[in-house]
Each structure stands twice: as C-alpha cells, then as structure tokens.
Amino acid sequence: MKLIKDINFLIVGLGLLGGSYAKGLKNIGFKVSAITKNEEDIEYAVNNNIIDYGSTEIDPKIIGEADVVIFALYPHIFIDWVKNNQQHFKSGAVITDVTGVKGSVVYAIQDILREDVEFISAHPMAGKEISGVKNSDPAIFKGANYIVVPTEKNTESAIELCENIGKMLGFQRVSRLSVEEHDKMIAFLSQLTHCIAVSLMCCADTEGMEKYTGDSFRDLTRIARINDEMWSELFLNNKSDLLSQMERFRTSFDELYDKIKNSDREGMREMMRCSTVRRGLFDKE
Amino acid sequence: MKLIKDINFLIVGLGLLGGSYAKGLKNIGFKVSAITKNEEDIEYAVNNNIIDYGSTEIDPKIIGEADVVIFALYPHIFIDWVKNNQQHFKSGAVITDVTGVKGSVVYAIQDILREDVEFISAHPMAGKEISGVKNSDPAIFKGANYIVVPTEKNTESAIELCENIGKMLGFQRVSRLSVEEHDKMIAFLSQLTHCIAVSLMCCADTEGMEKYTGDSFRDLTRIARINDEMWSELFLNNKSDLLSQMERFRTSFDELYDKIKNSDREGMREMMRCSTVRRGLFDKE
Numbered sequence: 416m417k418l419i420k421d422i423n424f425l426i427v428g429l430g431l432l433g434g435s436y437a438k439g440l441k442n443i444g445f446k447v448s449a450i451t452k453n454e455e456d457i458e459y460a461v462n463n464n465i466i467d468y469g470s471t472e473i474d475p476k477i478i479g480e481a482d483v484v485i486f487a488l489y490p491h492i493f494i495d496w497v498k499n500n501q502q503h504f505k506s507g508a509v510i511t512d513v514t515g516v517k518g519s520v521v522y523a524i525q526d527i528l529r530e531d532v533e534f535i536s537a538h539p540m541a542g543k544e545i546s547g548v549k550n551s552d553p554a555i556f557k558g559a560n561y562i563v564v565p566t567e568k569n570t571e572s573a574i575e576l577c578e579n580i581g582k583m584l585g586f587q588r589v590s591r592l593s594v595e596e597h598d599k600m601i602a603f604l605s606q607l608t609h610c611i612a613v614s615l616m617c618c619a620d621t622e623g624m625e626k627y628t629g630d631s632f633r634d635l636t637r638i639a640r641i642n643d644e645m646w647s648e649l650f651l652n653n654k655s656d657l658l659s660q661m662e663r664f665r666t667s668f669d670e671l672y673d674k675i676k677n678s679d680r681e682g683m684r685e686m687m688r689c690s691t692v693r694r695g696l697f698d699k700e
Numbered sequence: 701m702k703l704i705k706d707i708n709f710l711i712v713g714l715g716l717l718g719g720s721y722a723k724g725l726k727n728i729g730f731k732v733s734a735i736t737k738n739e740e741d742i743e744y745a746v747n748n749n750i751i752d753y754g755s756t757e758i759d760p761k762i763i764g765e766a767d768v769v770i771f772a773l774y775p776h777i778f779i780d781w782v783k784n785n786q787q788h789f790k791s792g793a794v795i796t797d798v799t800g801v802k803g804s805v806v807y808a809i810q811d812i813l814r815e816d817v818e819f820i821s822a823h824p825m826a827g828k829e830i831s832g833v834k835n836s837d838p839a840i841f842k843g844a845n846y847i848v849v850p851t852e853k854n855t856e857s858a859i860e861l862c863e864n865i866g867k868m869l870g871f872q873r874v875s876r877l878s879v880e881e882h883d884k885m886i887a888f889l890s891q892l893t894h895c896i897a898v899s900l901m902c903c904a905d906t907e908g909m910e911k912y913t914g915d916s917f918r919d920l921t922r923i924a925r926i927n928d929e930m931w932s933e934l935f936l937n938n939k940s941d942l943l944s945q946m947e948r949f950r951t952s953f954d955e956l957y958d959k960i961k962n963s964d965r966e967g968m969r970e971m972m973r974c975s976t977v978r979r980g981l982f983d984k985e
Contacts, residue, residue: 616975690901
C-alpha cells in the first residue's frame with residue numbers, strides 16, 4: 416500500500432495524541448475522520464480544521480471508508496472496540512495504534528482480528544502533561560522518537576506504511592522493535608521515570624517548597640502530573656518488566672547511598688562521571 | 701548600606717554563576733571586577749563587557765576597592781580564600797556567596813571573618829549543565845528562586861542588601877531561610893534529585909536507548925550530566941540531611957513498588973493523584 420494523498424484516515428479517540436495525528440495528517444493533505452465519545456470534541460475538531468468530519472457513534476460508513484485506522488484509546492477499550500466493531504472495517508484496511516505497552520495489546524488484537532485487515536502497532540514517544548483535543552499539536556512530534564512494533568504476522572508493506580506515517584508526521588527517528596524489546600525499553604525509559612517522579616512528589620512533606628525550588632526539581636517532576644487512570648493501566652499491563660526495572664534502579668540508588676554514607680568520594684565521582692557520559696547521548700539533535 | 705550605582709562589586713570565581721552575576725550587575729550599571737584563576741576567562745570577560753577589569757592574582761587593590769564581594773567558588777576553596785586573604789577586604793565590605801550548602805560554610809566563614817566585614821550567605825537556585833564564563837547569562841535567573849540565609853550574626857541592612865542583589869538580578873522570588881532549613885530543603889529539592897538522576901543513568905544497561913526515548917526520560921536525567929568534583933563535595937558537606945532525604949524517597953518508591961506488585965490499582969491511583977496535585981504548585985508563574 417502506498418501513501419497516496421487520497422487514502423482516508425480514521426482516528427478513533429480524539430484526545431491529545433489522536434488530535435495531533437489528525438491535525439498533522441490533515442495538514443499534509445489527507446482526508447481525516449474521527450470517532451470519539453464527546454460531541455464537543457468532534458465540533459471543536461471540525462471547526463478548527465483538525466478533521467474533515469466525525470461522529471460519536473460507531474458509524475459503519477465512516478469506519479468502512481477508512482483505509483488506515485489509528486487507535487488512540489486506553490488499552491482495554493481498544494481491544495473491546497475491535498472485538499465489537501471490526502465487522503465494519505474495509506477489507507484490506509490497515510489499523511495501527513499509539514498504545515504505550517505492547518505485550519498485552521498486540522497479540523490480543525492480532526488474535527481476534529479479521530484476516531483481511533492488518534494491525535501494525537506503533538508507539539509515538541510524545542506527549543504533554545495536559546490532555547484533550549484542544550491541546551493537540553503535531554509540533555509535539557518534532558524531535559521525538561517513533562517506534563514500530565511488528566510481529567511475525569505483519570507484512571513488510573504494512574510495516575513500511577506505518578513507518579511512513581511516523582516520518583510524515585515529523586518524528587525525528589523512526590525505529591523498529593519487537594514487542595518484548597519495546598516493553599522492556601518502555602519499562603525503563605518511560606514507566607520507571609514516572610514511578611520515580613510520583614514517588615518523589617509523594618514523599619515531599621514541607622509546605623511552601625515551591626518558593627525555594629530550582630529547575631532540577633521542576634524538570635524531574637514534570638511528569639509527576641499524571642493521568643492516574645491511564646498510567647495505572649499501563650503499569651499493570653507491563654507489570655513484570657516494570658518491577659524488574661524498578662529493582663535495577665533501586666540497586667543503583669542504594670549503591671550511591673552507601674557511597675555517600677561511607678564518604679567514598681571517589682566512588683561517588685565514578686558514578687557521576689558514568690552518568691555524565693551516558694547522558695550525553697540523549698540530547699536532542 | 702544602600703544600593704547606589706557607584707558601589708563596586710568584585711566577583712571571585714568567574715564561572716557560569718560568577719559570570720552571570722557579573723554580566724547582570726554590569727548591565728544595571730555597577731562597576732564589576734573579578735578575580736579568577738584563568739587568564740583567558742578574564743580576557744573573555746573584559747572583551748565581552750562582562751566585567752570592567754580583573755586579575756588572576758590576589759590583587760590587594762582590586763579586593764580593597766570592592767564594597768561587595770561575591771564568592772562563586774567551591775566550598776573548601778571559599779573558606780581557604782577568606783582565611784588567607786581577608787586582610788585585603790575594605791573595612792565595612794559585605795561579602796556574599798552562591799554556595800549550594802550552608803551548614804558547613806556559613807558558620808566557618810563567620811567564625812574566622814574580621815569583625816569589620818560582614819558575610820551574608822545566599823543561594824541562587826539557578827544553573828545550567830554547561831559551565832564556564834563563556835556560557836554565563838543573567839537570563840538563567842529569570843523565573844528562578846533566590847534564598848538568603850542569614851544567621852544571628854547578620855545585620856538587617858546586610859540582609860536587605862543581599863536580597864536587593866537577588867531582586868536586581870531578576871530572580872522571581874527572594875526568600876529567607878535559616879541555615880538548617882536551607883540545608884534540609886536543598887537536600888530534598890536539589891541533592892536528592894541529582895542522586896536520582898545519576899542512579900537512573902548508571903543503571904541503564906541497554907545500548908542505543910537514546911533512539912527510543914521520550915521527553916520524560918530526557919527531562920528527568922538532564923541533571924545526570926553533573927560536575928563530579930563539585931557535587932561530590934556538596935553531597936558530603938550535607939551528608940546527614942541528604943541521607944535522610946534519600947531514605948524518605950526510598951520509602952515512597954518502595955510503597956509504589958508494592959502497590960504495583962500487588963496489583964493495587966486504587967492505591968497506585970491515589971499516589972498518582974497526590975503527586976499530580978502537589979506538582980501543580982511547582983509550575984513557574
């Protein structure tokens with residue numbers, strides 16, 4: 416399947432990410448529709464040129480017209496949606512997603528999906544602390560990473576289509592990972608960091624600390640403002656990977672604690688030099 | 701002492717912070733000199749209108765002309781410097797600093813200092829991951845916090861002078877804390893966050909992770925690029941406060957770990973909601 420301008424995109428779930436996809440694709444010139452639960456989000460998106468049209472209903476016509484369907488839903492809602500509504504997909508349609516964990520989603524969807532429709536999973540590593548279509552903005556993809564997560568069931572053409580969506584939307588780097596590699600990586604890079612930020616914020620006891628804070632604390636806890644419904648689901652869907660990454664971190668943290676306690680200055684400096692070198696690799700280009 | 705434009709400032713230690721102070725004060729119209737160890741930093745600062753003049757030597761004339769001396773040195777160098785060179789201070793001079801820990805510095809300096817010179821300590825909560833006078837920029841003070849740390853030995857006029865320096869430089873909020881309050885606060889807000897970032901960076905084992913990372917990991921580890929000489933000294937100078945804050949964090953982190961392990965979704969969500977509310981207080985105005 417080629418990415419020609421007359422293919423139709425359908426976004427299911429018009430929040431921050433769904434809206435940013437929609438706007439980005441529409442800016443390029445694609446026809447973009449949406450199905451989402453709130454009428455006002457559809458109205459806002461139509462009025463602000465984010466989508467061409469949309470519905471709050473499971474509209475067989477809208478679904479049947481779509482060549483590519485992008486799901487931006489919570490994992491369990493996504494699986495139920497496909498189970499209940501897949502009869503409406505156009506034959507030959509490709510569906511993809513933005514879900515933050517893959518093991519608990521990708522195989523489940525591919526197992527239940529009609530044989531004439533292909534699901535190729537993707538994870539756009541972009542977001543904001545504020546949600547909703549009104550905050551959507553394809554600029555969040557700039558400089559960000561986009562991971563395609565194929566399985567043995569996927570065709571090369573669908574994988575490439577999915578990669579092209581990431582490239583078109585302006586992601587800086589488009590990569591492929593297996594489901595298992597992805598979930599391990601995400602447990603470390605994303606879920607563990609959220610656990611740290613939440614734990615840090617929860618153990619703060621002093622009132623009025625914001626009067627004395629520097630940017631280091633602000634940056635580290637930016638993600639402590641967290642959507643508890645979504646993240647608790649993501650954590651539990653990737654529980655064993657997340658727990659083992661939390662254990663890794665705790666070992667490293669305890670090591671530094673012991674070095675400070677023992678006034679082992681050279682040992683502390685060694686860890687700091689290691690972290691400095693490694694962190695150098697992570698700057699945005 | 702009033703802040704009139706004809707008072708002379710001397711900066712000792714012309715790095716990122718010293719240079720940013722110098723530039724900010726000179727922009728306002730003050731006469732600013734500097735003493736620092738590298739000749740090229742003096743040259744750069746003079747050529748770029750950061751200071752009026754400076755020296756790499758302990759120049760009694762430069763020191764004796766200064767009404768206010770700002771020390772931007774490592775703690776132990778600061779104490780030695782005052783011990784060895786305080787005979788050159790002008791009678792009635794006020795000295796201040798930018799040191800990140802206070803308990804191990806403030807009393808030591810006030811104990812050895814001549815009676816006709818006053819030391820009022822301050823902590824500008826601003827910085828960058830890159831150092832040196834060439835990266836200095838008073839814009840780093842914008843929106844940041846500035847803490848004055850007086851003791852019983854300080855006069856109200858020196859405290860106000862010190863507060864006025866913070867206000868003039870453009871800090872958003874100027875506050876006062878006792879030495880003990882400051883060090884406890886800083887152990888939590890600044891040192892603990894650096895410990896977390898370093899530990900996280902050190903436990904990363906997978907190669908090429910930067911290809912898959914999102915902004916949350918980048919933000920959380922920004923400060924993992926760390927000056928090991930300075931921070932190991934700051935950690936050890938505030939060891940007991942830091943260790944107890946590390947223990948607080950670990951208790952909170954373990955609590956979240958247990959909730960995930962037990963699939964206690966409501967317990968996880970409660971911590972996330974707590975962190976979300978608290979983090980809301982920390983946004984810059």
